Amino acid sequence: MKISLRVKYILLFLLLCGRVYAQKFTINETWLFQQANTSATQTVSFPHTWNDRDVMDDTPGFYRGPATYTKNTYISADYKDKTVYLYFEGANQVTDVYINGRHAGNHKGGYTRFAFDITALLKFGETNEIRIEVTNAHDATIPPLSADFTFFGGVYRDVYLDIREKVHISPEDFASSGIYIRTPKVNTQSAEIEIETLLNNKSGARHDVTVEHRILRPDGKEAGKKVVQEALAPGKTGHRIAQKFIVQNPALWSTETPQLYRVITTVKDRKTGKVWEENSTAFGLRWFHFDVDKGFFLNDQPLKLIGTNRHQDFKDKGNALEDAHHIRDIRLLKAMGGNFLRISHYPQDPLILEMCDRLGILASVEIPIVNAVTESQEFLSNSVHMAEEMVKQNFNHPALIMWSYMNEVMLRPPYKATDAAYAPYCKEVNRQARAIEQKIRDLDPARYTMVAFHGSVKSYEDAGLFDVPMIIGWNLYQGWYGNRFSDFDRFLLNYKEKYPHKPTIISEYGADVDSRIHSFHPERFDFSVEYGDLYHEHYLKTILKFDFLAAAALWNLNDFHSEIRKNAVPHINSKGITETDRGPKNTYYLYQANLLKTPFVKIAAWENRAGIASGAGSSLQPVKIYSNGPLVAVFHNGKKVGDVTINDGTGTLNIAFVDGINQVEARLPEENIADIRRVHFTLLPEKLNAGFQELNVMLGTRRYFEDKETATVWVPEKPYERGSWGFIGGEAVRPKTRFGSLPAAEINVLGTELDPIFQTQRMGLESFRADVPPGRYAVYLYWADLSALEDEEIIPYNLGNDTLVEETEPSVMDVLINGKKVLDRYHLAEEGG
Ligand code: GCB
Ligand code: CA
Numbered sequence: 001m002k003i004s005l006r007v008k009y010i011l012l013f014l015l016l017c018g019r020v021y022a023q024k025f026t027i028n029e030t031w032l033f034q035q036a037n038t039s040a041t042q043t044v045s046f047p048h049t050w051n052d053r054d055v056m057d058d059t060p061g062f063y064r065g066p067a068t069y070t071k072n073t074y075i076s077a078d079y080k081d082k083t084v085y086l087y088f089e090g091a092n093q094v095t096d097v098y099i100n101g102r103h104a105g106n107h108k109g110g111y112t113r114f115a116f117d118i119t120a121l122l123k124f125g126e127t128n129e130i131r132i133e134v135t136n137a138h139d140a141t142i143p144p145l146s147a148d149f150t151f152f153g154g155v156y157r158d159v160y161l162d163i164r165e166k167v168h169i170s171p172e173d174f175a176s177s178g179i180y181i182r183t184p185k186v187n188t189q190s191a192e193i194e195i196e197t198l199l200n201n202k203s204g205a206r207h208d209v210t211v212e213h214r215i216l217r218p219d220g221k222e223a224g225k226k227v228v229q230e231a232l233a234p235g236k237t238g239h240r241i242a243q244k245f246i247v248q249n250p251a252l253w254s255t256e257t258p259q260l261y262r263v264i265t266t267v268k269d270r271k272t273g274k275v276w277e278e279n280s281t282a283f284g285l286r287w288f289h290f291d292v293d294k295g296f297f298l299n300d301q302p303l304k305l306i307g308t309n310r311h312q313d314f315k316d317k318g319n320a321l322e323d324a325h326h327i328r329d330i331r332l333l334k335a336m337g338g339n340f341l342r343i344s345h346y347p348q349d350p351l352i353l354e355m356c357d358r359l360g361i362l363a364s365v366e367i368p369i370v371n372a373v374t375e376s377q378e379f380l381s382n383s384v385h386m387a388e389e390m391v392k393q394n395f396n397h398p399a400l401i402m403w404s405y406m407n408e409v410m411l412r413p414p415y416k417a418t419d420a421a422y423a424p425y426c427k428e429v430n431r432q433a434r435a436i437e438q439k440i441r442d443l444d445p446a447r448y449t450m451v452a453f454h455g456s457v458k459s460y461e462d463a464g465l466f467d468v469p470m471i472i473g474w475n476l477y478q479g480w481y482g483n484r485f486s487d488f489d490r491f492l493l494n495y496k497e498k499y500p501h502k503p504t505i506i507s508e509y510g511a512d513v514d515s516r517i518h519s520f521h522p523e524r525f526d527f528s529v530e531y532g533d534l535y536h537e538h539y540l541k542t543i544l545k546f547d548f549l550a551a552a553a554l555w556n557l558n559d560f561h562s563e564i565r566k567n568a569v570p571h572i573n574s575k576g577i578t579e580t581d582r583g584p585k586n587t588y589y590l591y592q593a594n595l596l597k598t599p600f601v602k603i604a605a606w607e608n609r610a611g612i613a614s615g616a617g618s619s620l621q622p623v624k625i626y627s628n629g630p631l632v633a634v635f636h637n638g639k640k641v642g643d644v645t646i647n648d649g650t651g652t653l654n655i656a657f658v659d660g661i662n663q664v665e666a667r668l669p670e671e672n673i674a675d676i677r678r679v680h681f682t683l684l685p686e687k688l689n690a691g692f693q694e695l696n697v698m699l700g701t702r703r704y705f706e707d708k709e710t711a712t713v714w715v716p717e718k719p720y721e722r723g724s725w726g727f728i729g730g731e732a733v734r735p736k737t738r739f740g741s742l743p744a745a746e747i748n749v750l751g752t753e754l755d756p757i758f759q760t761q762r763m764g765l766e767s768f769r770a771d772v773p774p775g776r777y778a779v780y781l782y783w784a785d786l787s788a789l790e791d792e793e794i795i796p797y798n799l800g801n802d803t804l805v806e807e808t809e810p811s812v813m814d815v816l817i818n819g820k821k822v823l824d825r826y827h828l829a830e831e832g833g
Pocket of ligand 2: 752754
C-alpha cells in the first residue's frame with residue numbers, strides 16, 4: 001500500500017503524541033475504472049489519467065468525456081461517532097461523487113482541492129460503494145477554454161479519507177486547512193502573527209472547548225502560547241477564532257535560510273480534557289515589496305528573482321504523477337540556482353508550494369484563465385470561486401508572494417478588433433478581471449496580484465487591463481515566434497517609458513529545443529540545441545541588466561504535453577530546459593553556470609557526432625563548456641588540449657575528434673571538480689574512396705540529428721563535390737509564415753518518432769551523388785510528402801507564426817540508381833500516406 005509522504009508525516013506526528021484524534025489516509029488503490037465510450041473496465045490506482053497514451057499517438061485528439069471510478073470499501077464501526085470527509089487534491093475537470101448511490105457533492109475545475117462530508121451517506125461497520133464520476137469534456141463555463149497544454153482527464157492527484165472527531169478544525173472553507181496565518185508586520189526585531197482558526201461542531205450537542213495555539217520557532221523552542229475558551233453551538237460550522245502573537249527576534253525566512261515556524265493548534269473539551277484535534281501548520285516570517293525601478297526586495301534586501309514556469313506532467317504518465325516527481329521538480333529548480341517559480345497555468349500538487357517553502361523558492365500561483373474568457377456570468381462566478389479556492393488553500397506559504405488569474409487573455413479573443421463585438425468583449429474581460437482582482441485583494445491584501453500579457457501592449461490597453469493587477473507579467477518570445485532577440489530589449493524599453501510606474505516581471509520567455517538536433521548555423525524554429533542557447537544567453541543577459549525587471553520565469557522547467565503541436569517532437573511543447581522525463585538539456589547547464597554560487601563545470605551534451613575529416617585521421621570540432629569558473633582546463637583522451645576562458649557562463653574550444661570514442665574532460669583547476677563526457681564520433685572521409693562505411697544525410701537542412709536509440713548520426717546535406725558526396729540541384733523547402741520562412745515543416749510525420757529527419761527536404765532535386773568505391777551498398781530512402789498539409793485547426797498560441805497553407809502539387813517522382821529506374825512515378829502521399 002502506498003502511503004504518501006504527508007500521510008506518513010501526519011500519522012507520525014500523532015503517534016509521537018501517543019494519541020490519534022484524526023486519521024487522514026489515501027484511498028488511492030483498486031478503483032474499477034470505465035470510460036463512457038467503452039464497455040471495458042480496468043482496475044487502476046490514483047493518481048490516474050485516462051489520457052496518458054492517446055495524447056501521444058498518431059490519431060489527432062484525445063478522449064475528452066465522462067468516466068467513472070468505483071470502489072467498495074469497508075468503513076469501520078469505530079468511525080460511527082466521527083465525521084468522515086472524502087478529500088481530493090484534484091480531478092480534471094468536473095467531479096460528482098456518489099456514496100452508496102447517493103450524491104455527495106459536485107466540484108468544478110481541474111486544479112483545485114475539494115472535500116465532501118460523506119458521514120450521513122456512509123454505513124458504518126459495512127462495505128460502502130464509492131463512485132466518482134469525472135469528465136474532462138470541454139465546458140465553456142469553466143476555465144481553461146483552450147491552452148497550449150493537454151487537459152488530461154481523471155483523478156490525477158491523491159484522494160483521502162479524512163476522519164475527524166465531531167469537533168474539528170474545518171476543511172470546509174473552500175477545502176482549506178481551516179487555519180489562516182497572517183504576518184502583517186515583520187522586521188528584524190519583532191513579528192506580529194495573526195492566526196484565524198475555523199471550528200466545526202458536527203454533533204447535535206453544544207460543546208465547550210479550549211483552543212490552544214503554541215508557536216514553535218524553527219529550532220523547536222516555544223515562542224508563544226495562548227489559550228481561549230469557546231462555546232460551540234450544536235451543528236455550528238465555521239466558528240471563527242482569532243489569535244494574535246508578537247514574537248521577538250524572529251528567525252527570518254529567506255531563499256538562503258528557508259526556516260519555518262509552526263503553530264500547534266490543540267482543541268480540547270473544556271470539562272473532560274479530551275483532545276478533539278491537534279494540528280501543526282508551517283509558516284514563515286518575512287516581508288517583501290516590489291519597487292518599480294529597483295525590483296524585488298525580501299526582508300529589505302534586493303533580490304533578483306530568476307526561475308522557471310512549471311507544468312505538472314511527465315513522460316508516459318500524463319499528469320498522474322507520484323509525489324516524488326513533484327518533489328524532484330522543485331529540487332531541479334533549486335539545483336539550477338533558481339529562486340523563483342511561476343506555478344503555471346493552474347494550482348498544482350500541494351507538495352509544490354511545500355517544497356518551495358522548504359527550499360527557499362519564491363512563487364506565484366494562478367487560476368487557469370488562458371487565451372480568452374467566455375462572456376457569461378457563470379464563467380466569471382466559476383473563476384471567482386476558483387480564485388477563492390486557490391487563495392484559501394495556499395494561504396500560509398511564506399514562499400508565495402503573488403496571486404495571478406489571467407494568462408494572455410487577449411491572445412485569441414473570439415472577435416477581430418474590427419468587429420462590432422470586439423469592444424463589448426474587451427469590456428467584459430475588464431469586468432471579469434476587476435471582479436477576480438477584488439476578490440483576491442479582499443481575501444489577501446498582503447500579497448501582490450499579477451496578470452500575464454502576451455507581447456501586444458495595444459490588446460491589453462483595449463481591455464483596460466494595465467491598471468487592474470498590481471504587477472504586469474510579460475510573456476515574450478522575440479527571436480522565437482518572430483523578429484530578433486534585440487526586439488525583446490526594445491519592447492521592454494518602450495513599455496517602461498509608457499508605463500514607468502508599474503512593477504514588472506517577465507512571466508515567460510523561451511525557445512523550443514529538441515536535444516537530438518544540433519546546428520552550426522542555428523536559426524529560429526530549427527529546434528536546435530544551439531539556437532536555444534543563443535536565445536537564453538541573450539534573454540538572461542538583458543534580464544539581469546534591466547533593474548526594473550523584478551523577476552523572470554523562463555518557459556519552461558520541463559517539456560510538456562500539448563497534444564495539438566506538430567513540432568520536432570509532435571504533441572510536445574519542447575521549450576523545457578529539461579525533457580519530459582526531466583533529463584537536463586544544455587540550457588539547464590547554461591542557467592547553472594550563470595546562477596550557481598558553488599563551483600560548476602559541465603561539458604555540453606552532444607554524444608553522437610559526425611564530421612568530415614579535416615586532417616589526418618581527425619576532424620576539428622567545437623566543444624562547448626558551461627562553468628562559473630574563470631578558466632576551465634580541457635583534456636581529450638587523457639591529454640590536455642587547452643584552457644577555456646569562460647564568459648557569461650560559457651566558453652568553446654576546438655578538439656580534433658578521432659573516429660570512435662573521444663573522452664573529453666573539463667576541470668576547474670582550483671576546485672578539484674571536473675566533468676567527463678564520452679563522444680561517439682563518426683569520422684567521414686574527405687574522399688569516399690578512403691574507407692567509406694556509412695553515411696546518413698538529411699536534405700534541405702543544415703541540422704545534425706542524433707537518433708539516440710540507435711546511436712545513428714545524421715548529417716546535413718552539402719552540394720556535391722567530385723570524389724565526395726552531395727546534392728545536385730533543387731531548393732531547400734522553407735514553409736512561409738507571417739514572420740518569414742521556417743527551416744522545417746510543422747507536420748506530424750506518422751509512424752515514426754524521428755520526425756525531424758522527414759520534416760526537411762530539397763524540392764526539385766536532380767540527383768544525389770556519392771562517389772563511393774566499388775562494392776555492394778544498401779540505399780535507404782526516407783521521405784514524406786510535406787505538401788500534404790491537412791486543413792487544420794490553427795494552434796491557438798503560435799503567436800501568428802502559423803504556417804501559411806500554400807497550394808502545392810503532391811510529389812510524384814521517378815527514382816533512378818546509377819541510371820537504372822527503380823521506382824516509376826512514385827506518388828509519395830498515396831504510397832506513404
Ligand atoms: C505562451 C503561453 C504558454 C505557451 C507558450 C508557448 O505565451 O502562455 O502557455 O506554452 O507561450 O510555448 O508558446
Ligand atoms: Ca511522428
